[in-house]
Amino acid sequence: MISCDNNLFTLKTQNTAYLFYRTPSGHLEHFHYGESIDLETPEAFMQKNEHLPGNAIGYGMEPDAEGKDLAGKPNAEKLNGPGEEVASLNLENLSLEMSTLGKGDIREPLIRLRQEDGSETSDFLYQEHEIYKGKKDYEGLPSSQGKKEEVQTLVIVLKDRNSDVVLKLLYHVYEAVDVITRSSRFVNAGQSKVRLDRLLSTQVDFQNHHYNMVTFTGAWAREMEKKVQPCEGGKLISSTLAGVSSNRANPFFMIAAKESTEEYGDCYGFNLVYSGNHYSVAEVSAYGKLRVATGINPEDFSLELNPGEEFQSPEAVMTYAKNGFNGLSQNMHNFIRRHIVRGTWQWKERPVLFNSWEAAYFKINEKKLLQLGKKAKKVGIELFVLDDGWFGKRNNDQSSLGDWQVNKKKLPRGLKRLSEKINEMGMDFGIWVEPEMISKDSDCYRRHPDWAVKIPGKPHAQGRNQMILDLTNKEVQQYLIDSMRRVFSDGNIRYVKWDMNRIFSDVYSPTLEKEKRESFSHRYILGLYHVLETLVGEFPHILFEGCASGGNRFDLGILSYMPQIWASDNTDAISRLSIQEGYSYGYPLSVLGAHVSDCPNHQTLRKVPEKTRYHVACYGVLGYECNLGDASKERLGEIQEEIALYKKWRRVYQFGDFYRISRRNLKSWMVVSKNKKKGVGSLFQILAEANRPDLLFRGKGLLPDEIYHFYNIPMSHNLKVFGDLINTASPVHIKDGSLPQDVIAKFYKLKGEEEDYRIRGSALCRRGISLKQGFIGTGFNEQVRLFQDFASRTYYMEAEEKSEN
Template identity: 45%
Template sequence: MIYINEEKKEFHLQSINMSYIFNVMKNGQLGNLYFGKKIKHRESFSHFFHQPEVGIGIIAHHEDDPGFSLEYYKQEYPSYGTTDFRKPAFQIESGDNSRISDFVYKGYRVYKGKEKLKGLPSTYMENEGEGETLEIELEDNVLNCKLFLTYTVYKDRDVITRNARFENNGKESINIHRAMSFALDLPDYNYEMIHLSGAWARERFIKNRKLEVGCQYIDSTRGASSAHQNPFIILKRPETTENMGESIGFALVYSGNFLAHVEVDHFDATRVTMGINPFDFKWELKSGESFQTPEAIIVYSDKGMNDLSQTFHKLFRERVARGEWRDKERPILVNNWEATYFDFNEEKIVAMARKANELGFELFVLDDGWFGKRNDDKTSLGDWFPNLEKLPNGIKGLGEKVVKEGIKFGLWFEPEMISKNSRLYEEHPDWILGVQNRRLSMGRNQYILDLSKEEVRDYIVNILSERFSEAPISYVKWDMNRNMTEITYQDLPHKYILGLYEILETLTTKFPHILFESCASGGGRFDAGMLHYMPQVWTSDDTDAIVRLNIQHGTSLAYPLISMGAH
């Protein structure tokens, strides 16, 4: 799967039908030689190196080599400011405010299998025979910083995953302003770009545009991957159909602010980058610390769009989703929300569960309104203890009665949010995400808990663990109904997502029998990152049959049917 030409310093990654070849250029940085249909390995791939005609305006990378300029070459993880004027993969600011870097090749290691990413979801392997991993080490001696680029090749899938990791070995902090998960330079721009766009109740409609010279991109600055754009794009040849032709798919295993950027330069070459959105982003990397980018997935097909989608489906279903429910048939469920909204009591819920069982349902889900003093959407988020006026026997007693009716019991939560009219806010007003001396925006009468704070994460884990332990809960609908505003620090959106992943890792490990379903005002956070913890997502709040055709058709370009909640 991984071939190395030591003398030429060439690396050839090979899957079933795909080859990916790059090398160490004469300046010590990495250059891309080939990406596409599988080719045989050979002792040298130098014939793939292309030198465009240089113009009078060339700026040489070194004064002793006037013909060498990074502007003219395909690269693997390019920087800005030393003769390449395209959008870079990364940008680092040192203590003297310099943003110039020079990461040069130091070595590599190859190992069987795949290592976990620290604090982040990723694809995985069940045994090391499923694939191989190549890790390239580069170093900037001035910054005293190392850069590790990791490539994993799956043996029986046309999949390559990539990520980058920075290690600060210097004495001073450095600031990371941009850190994409990968860059891929392609030799031409004869592609159409497909992406999934929309809004609440019309998520992931298919959009198609022809690449042109200049920049085209999709992104999110909402603190979530969002219903408006999805962290997934396809580049396809214009002639590609469902069953023939070339296409390349890119997905980010991440649930926060992202950028998927495609740039066509003045030589008609295409650069694709994807990763954490650099807009309003700065990460202080202190001495001795490391920064890990999310994982990106690259899929290639020369057999049409259907083959590309099937590769993604199989990967997301088998090597992104995890746990007891990964391969299980999902229960047919009924949710009380549209029937009762906030107006219910124990007797009404038990009667509904009894009827649901008679009709053939397998799971009854109690939605919003069971906790605190929640009789409308203005109170009690954060107070995850039962409303005893509605449910005198608590969630434990209600759950036991529902299960006695012969049907499983599920429960709705919105753990990332808080209402100002709540006991939690009275005790911890400083837990709200926002600038405390400024007016706070308000969405759906609620605010966001700052998951970058350890005490907030501990509270969520502890109080949800109490509910999960006391009642016979088989299913949890994990909702999230507003996006971020009044962001206090430029690193906060990423720290928030890392905090969320920590909570989900803890709870899904502690309660493996529970089927967790992700929801974000419907499909506002439908991404591979969430699928790593929750194997299905509420696809949309819009259950109109005609609109759902568009929503689920677009979603199915990347995500498998088993991941689409449609109750």
């Protein structure tokens, strides 16, 4: 709901309120963002200004070029209405909806521009506003979508007091999911050129700074490391100049009260519907106020606008929850599923896939792939994905990107015949591509060296032996569309993994005019969006999965076109605990690609139990990226059982409500179906501690009065886990590592513990279940829980059918 009453703007969602006020001076003073409130007297919230502090700037009442003051009266008269004289107005200490440079507010500005005369001072004041149901698309940019009844829009028009340029602030309220989005649109309505050096998407000023900024940083193979920094003084900045949203600093971040936990505390979440260089800042002012802002990174952005031209910033997403990080996450998850992900796959269950990469790398041929396909089908795989190595002369990562023709030596009958054979087995067929890249050793580069992003006549710094195609060039955009159109039409392709394996360097485009090269990175992203908009529109049946060396471009912009993203090239389950939990703060499980791979893991060389690899991967879109050709009959049987169990619980995992449950020395996750009738929860051990026999499983999100059947799937244990300790129970000595030990272990398994209870939801969530005693080194039987390093347990909860009596 959006309303404006006596200059007070109120934006309300189901549980939150966002309030700001049009002051007599024409500024927009921010009052409140948080728990829902009503305000009858705006004066109670207004900043009080009697006298200016020393060393501060008074906004002043100096007349404009026509000799009129802010009220349109001769300058000698004072402004009427609540508040103080404008002469004592200190913008540096005012909570604002938007800020500029040059009039006393020296904090981070929302906008920075240069007039043709070189001046940089701007003074945007209220002109008019409009409120309407629904939301209009942003031209050239993806943005949130919703039915007319699901979203309401507020547009506030501000005009620079000393020129004819206009700034529009756009607000979109998604009431049902407690989300408000914002963006900025700059219009050069004057007669002269203007250079726009900064236009952020949102700005929120808080009355105090008693918060932490929570960001998610990292690198390739260790994405989304949660960092917590107190907002004490100065600036905290999370940004990237990688040319992509980047694994170094995801655009999602949080502002949280310092006492916040998963279940308690005021928490704010912010994100951008954008895939390029971003910038987020939390700045504590000299007066103890906190300003939070986010948008396109201004360090890599400058745009000259001619009269009549305009620029639209990406959409920023904001949400608030009073019930801690889990509450905030629920808001973000619901918003992304309902208003970012779209098309055929929005609510469709994602298939269990097999990816050929770790089974074959570049060494593929039709025979090997079909052999893998037969085993994949046998274990229950629904989608067979051919990864890198199928095109050009692609035998390593040093050639052929840009040459999107099938390698007939590897696939003599082409993609069409291979896809048909996979379909005959009963699986869908998918393929890997990396369209945005070009290899120096490629026919494409030899024909069009000017298509590569590089500075003519200067050495080029490559990444993964490849260069980036210049997507600011419309000819290159069309080449990608035509190339991918041919590939996606060659056979019955139902899935595409769209990769992008390097960041930007030596940025330059010969087709851009000199004054446009300063905004190259943004123009590249616009070119990419044009390509994706075209291809996704032409192939709506294809499930597109974004990938950029894993999570190097994991953002809401990509999710607007691709319903899921490969979370990380690191498939080690223990690493994935941190990576997937990091993503879960801002992104739902239905968009996270997660695979079971072989051990030792190919990224860490760590050995992790099979069940733990499976249990972790279930909290995402499950896939297998292991060598089924070398798998034992026993292992294939385990995979078959795993996939069957996942399919039973798939809708809960992919579209349920996810909870992180705070534990002292474990990871604990749970997901509950939307009707709260089903739940699945897991405990993950990192390093075992001696003499810790007790373990409690506590649930979240269940109906308090429902009776749930709580159970696990009992595991069997290889007796080799006991090593030489087995001799304390064996009538004959068994040497650890010996052939007899191998033979006995092959035919004799130790039965694991079983948990099976009927319990009310309130008891399960408030008190929890005391699980079977953990192994403490003094004995073992089937009532003892083996919970060694990297072990896991998963428990299932199903509401019992109520009797008709």
